[in-house]
Amino acid sequence: xxxxxxxxxxxxxxxxxxxxxxxxxxxxxxxxxxxxxxxxxxxxxxxxxxxxxxxxxxxxxxxxxxxxxxxxxxxxxxxxxxxxxxxxxxxxxxxxxxxxxxxxxxxxxxxxxxxxxxxxxxxxxxxxxxxxxxxxxxxxxxxxxxxxxxxxxxxxxxxxxxxxxxxxxxxxxxxxxxxxxxxxxxxxxxxxxxxxxxxxxxxxxxxxxxxxxxxxxxxxxxxxxxxxxxxxxxxxxxxxxxxxxxxxxxxxxxxxxxxxxxxxxxxxxxxxxxxxxxxxxxxxxxxxxxxxxxxxxxxxxxxxxxxxxxxxxxxxxxxxxxxxxxxxxxxxxxxxxxxxxxxxxxxxxxxxxxxxxxxxxxxxxxxxxxxxxxxxxxxxxxxxxxxxxxxxxxxxxxxxxxxxxxxxxxxxxxxxxxxxxxxxx
Amino acid sequence: xxxxxxxxxxxxxxxxxxxxxxxxxxxxxxxxxxxxxxxxxxxxxxxxxxxxxxxxxxxxxxxxxxxxxxxxxxxxxxxxxxxxxxxxxxxxxxxxxxxxxxxxxxxxxxxxxxxxxxxxxxxxxxxxxxxxxxxxxxxxxxxxxxxxxxxxxxxxxxxxxxxxxxxxxxxxxxxxxxxxxxxxxxxxxxxxxxxxxxxxxxxxxxxxxxxxxxxxxxxxxxxxxxxxxxxxxxxxxxxxxxxxxxxxxxxxxxxxxxxxxxxxxxxxxxxxxxxxxxxxxxxxxxxxxxxxxxxxxxxxxxxxxxxxxxx
Ligand SMILES: [Zn+2]
Numbered sequence: 001x002x003x004x005x006x007x008x009x010x011x012x013x014x015x016x017x018x019x020x021x022x023x024x025x026x027x028x029x030x031x032x033x034x035x036x037x038x039x040x041x042x043x044x045x046x047x048x049x050x051x052x053x054x055x056x057x058x059x060x061x062x063x064x065x066x067x068x069x070x071x072x073x074x075x076x077x078x079x080x081x082x083x084x085x086x087x088x089x090x091x092x093x094x095x096x097x098x099x100x101x102x103x104x105x106x107x108x109x110x111x112x113x114x115x116x117x118x119x120x121x122x123x124x125x126x127x128x129x130x131x132x133x134x135x136x137x138x139x140x141x142x143x144x145x146x147x148x149x150x151x152x153x154x155x156x157x158x159x160x161x162x163x164x165x166x167x168x169x170x171x172x173x174x175x176x177x178x179x180x181x182x183x184x185x186x187x188x189x190x191x192x193x194x195x196x197x198x199x200x201x202x203x204x205x206x207x208x209x210x211x212x213x214x215x216x217x218x219x220x221x222x223x224x225x226x227x228x229x230x231x232x233x234x235x236x237x238x239x240x241x242x243x244x245x246x247x248x249x250x251x252x253x254x255x256x257x258x259x260x261x262x263x264x265x266x267x268x269x270x271x272x273x274x275x276x277x278x279x280x281x282x283x284x285x286x287x288x289x290x291x292x293x294x295x296x297x298x299x300x301x302x303x304x305x306x307x308x309x310x311x312x313x314x315x316x317x318x319x320x321x322x323x324x325x326x327x328x329x330x331x332x333x334x335x336x337x338x339x340x341x342x343x344x345x346x347x348x349x350x351x352x353x354x355x356x357x358x359x360x361x362x363x364x365x366x367x368x369x370x371x372x373x374x375x376x377x378x379x380x381x382x383x384x385x386x387x388x389x390x391x392x393x394x395x396x397x398x399x400x401x402x403x404x405x406x407x408x409x410x411x412x413x414x415x416x417x418x419x420x421x422x423x424x425x
Numbered sequence: 426x427x428x429x430x431x432x433x434x435x436x437x438x439x440x441x442x443x444x445x446x447x448x449x450x451x452x453x454x455x456x457x458x459x460x461x462x463x464x465x466x467x468x469x470x471x472x473x474x475x476x477x478x479x480x481x482x483x484x485x486x487x488x489x490x491x492x493x494x495x496x497x498x499x500x501x502x503x504x505x506x507x508x509x510x511x512x513x514x515x516x517x518x519x520x521x522x523x524x525x526x527x528x529x530x531x532x533x534x535x536x537x538x539x540x541x542x543x544x545x546x547x548x549x550x551x552x553x554x555x556x557x558x559x560x561x562x563x564x565x566x567x568x569x570x571x572x573x574x575x576x577x578x579x580x581x582x583x584x585x586x587x588x589x590x591x592x593x594x595x596x597x598x599x600x601x602x603x604x605x606x607x608x609x610x611x612x613x614x615x616x617x618x619x620x621x622x623x624x625x626x627x628x629x630x631x632x633x634x635x636x637x638x639x640x641x642x643x644x645x646x647x648x649x650x651x652x653x654x655x656x657x658x659x660x661x662x663x664x665x666x667x668x669x670x671x672x673x674x675x676x677x678x679x680x681x682x683x684x685x686x687x688x689x690x691x692x693x694x695x696x697x698x699x700x701x702x703x704x705x706x707x708x709x710x711x712x713x714x715x716x717x718x719x720x721x722x723x724x725x726x727x728x729x730x731x732x733x734x735x736x
Binding site for chain 1: 544
């Protein structure tokens with residue numbers, strides 16, 4: 001298989017080196033070549049006119065559902081969807097069946113990933129079984145290949161356990177990712193608390209449920225001096241807490257998801273279960289605050305929280321429907337909309353989707369510097385398309401964006417010089 | 426019974442939210458004309474002969490089911506009652522499966538009562554029959570609201586300009602939601618009062634005035650409507666006790682003295698006498714609670730008739 005390529009006439013965007021300029025990119029034997037390197041005769045030439053050449057995108061928050069719920073997604077189908085969306089790496093959350101809280105499950109996922117289409121970075125559980133009682137074995141999981149720990153899907157309710165997790169994870173150089181939710185406040189809710197919920201007769205989840213737990217994580221990070229990463233921020237309140245914590249030097253990083261800067265609770269109208277997720281879609285004021293946080297650096301990353309569910313879990317009464325939506329194949333166009341609307345620039349786009357996820361997780365990537373592995377995403381930012389159910393690569397189709405006219409997408413994705421996706425036209 | 430250029434165009438009755446003021450007025454006029462049938466010796470007209478109506482109840486309800494059944498029978502429809510337990514229906518597929526099975530038998534109307542909000546709307550996506558919402562979760566109970574409006578109109582001669590006080594558990598009450606929408610849509614002013622734990626946020630944006638005291642809500646009211654208070658929910662500390670509720674939020678004769686002298690008292694039933702409504706008020710001269718029950722049949726006859734006219 002060819003691993004030497006020459007992408008000509010593209011726009012190279014590599015914010016880690018301060019680069020955003022037209023140019024050509026040479027890949028030799030799966031590695032980015034230094035400028036001036038002779039082009040090997042077997043190198044395939046690709047005309048990248050009008051396209052961005054950016055470091056491979058990394059989604060630091062996905063659910064691949066394997067082991068245990070392969071009818072929704074598996075490592076191979078999930079990474080195929082990732083590649084189609086322009087991602088070269090994904091961090092998969094441990095809420096599988098069984099929970100990834102030990103070496104055996106981590107090894108199984110990584111074994112399957114060898115047939116996959118993207119680098120897979122398993123996230124181990126914070127607590128055994130994600131039950132919030134005892135620490136999982138971080139040292140052994142780290143040796144097996146986890147890059148971070150999280151009890152995602154549920155919060156760590158016990159503050160002492162969370163404190164110990166931050167301390168102990170630091171010893172093993174693992175990021176700690178918080179699903180921030182005060183369950184006592186959110187337990188009865190199925191969507192954002194407010195007018196729309198009242199109108200629809202649905203119980204609400206207050207924004208305070210997120211903010212209270214985000215503040216606890218900030219307080220623990222500040223007190224212990226250890227870093228914490230806050231997942232899927234949905235509210236203005238939590239955004240402001242993170243902004244002010246960063247300003248006083250707390251080691252907190254945060255991600256939000258495309259649906260939080262694109263949609264509001266209005267999307268739930270008609271009891272649309274494809275707009276049901278946790279945390280829920282919020283109000284327009286929250287959406288604007290999230291966009292502001294993306295613009296001003298409060299957020300470090302955009303992650304999809306790709307959460308595949310089958311029709312069985314979604315074609316039901318709203319109260320009974322599973323939380324979550326797929327997101328890998330829509331993240332690029334939805335984030336490009338922010339660029340077109342002037343919220344962020346192209347460099348920031350790359351930071352949010354590649355540079356910072358790599359840095360937070362401590363994994364390679366996030367740059368096109370010479371001698372680094374050729375993990376590359378080629379994006380045509382103008383290409384318009386309709387996101388149809390038939391076009392979805394993921395096994396599950398639970399997206400609120402089906403039928404949307406989107407603009408901009410990955411046209412080629414490459415891991416270590418190996419093509420993992422090419423758009424057929 | 427004519428409005429120039431107006432046609433009732435609803436295929437389903439999912440909620441008051443979907444009805445225009447013209448629709449509501451038309452339903453009330455239609456119900457008025459059907460009310461007389463229930464006073465005849467032979468209380469039956471052939472209007473819906475040959476039509477099949479299924480009462481699909483996922484939640485126990487004697488009153489509403491019976492009212493719909495009587496309404497259907499008075500119009501000569503064939504009615505079938507299906508009672509499914511929601512406890513066994515923890516998977517939503519049960520609703521869709523059940524509905525599809527029933528739909529295969531080609532009913533004309535399905536009347537659905539369900540403990541989850543939005544269930545009737547979900548049903549419309551899977552079956553062709555007309556769907557009438559007989560109460561879904563904490564969302565809507567349109568036939569109850571229509572019969573309430575009919576009752577008020579009968580007693581007051583109008584809806585526009587009236588002051589309607591709704592007292593009690595607004596948060597969990599589909600009747601309150603439908604009535605706030607319905608009465609405000611018809612030009613009445615709705616004032617609500619209850620413990621803050623039972624008043625949803627942003628309720629004012631639905632068009633109701635949220636009052637700071639029982640006196641504020643009831644003073645000069647034309648209609649005082651109390652809602653059934655549920656026993657405390659275990660996992661959510663909404664109220665300290667029913668005893669205290671009765672003392673601080675219950676509607677007594679003294680409370681009714683604040684209302685207009687000709688004010689009427691309503692309750693969607695079943696009543697917790699001595700909790701949200703004192704017995705002497707519930708059974709007193711201002712109570713129109715039994716009129717509500719009578720009008721329920723007429724309103725439901727009208728709904729069955731009208732949705733059939735549009736299928
Ligand atoms: Zn989560």
